[in-house]
Amino acid sequence: MTIYAISATLGSLTDDRPPIGAVPSPGVAEPYLRLRRTAYVRPRFVPVVWDVPGDYPAAHPYVRRYWIPILGPGAVADLLRLATAAQRGRSLPRPVHLEELARVGFVRETASVVLVRTSIPAVPARLRRRLPPRVQRELNAGGDVR
Structure with a gap:
């Protein structure tokens, strides 16, 4: 076996992606066969609008x-998906964030329920x-984005 083949085999065993059919050695298998959290089937639910002034x-x-620099783009995308689903009464998979x-x-x-704000407050001073x-x-300076 060449060095390239060995490194390719080890490389596929040491990252966090789901396994692709490679069978690792018996002592090495356990920590590397865990799936990343986005690979699992997430339960679906219908969010409900949470009427809070914002x-x-x-x-x-x-x-x-x-809010993206504070929460991150994934969390804000999840918020937008949740708010839209709540307003339309549609189900969606449980968001990662x-x-x-x-x-x-x-x-x-x-x-029994997930309440979602559809009206978002201004960024508080502490954040x-x-x-x-x-x-x-x-x-x-009064950054009001239009």
């Missing part, structure tokens, strides 16, 4: 401009430090 609709450019959205108060999860300096200055 400053901006979920689809407003302000949400993308100022649901816990992050619950932590900042955009989602509330109970045993503004996560923004890049240029975006902080823009927001502090």
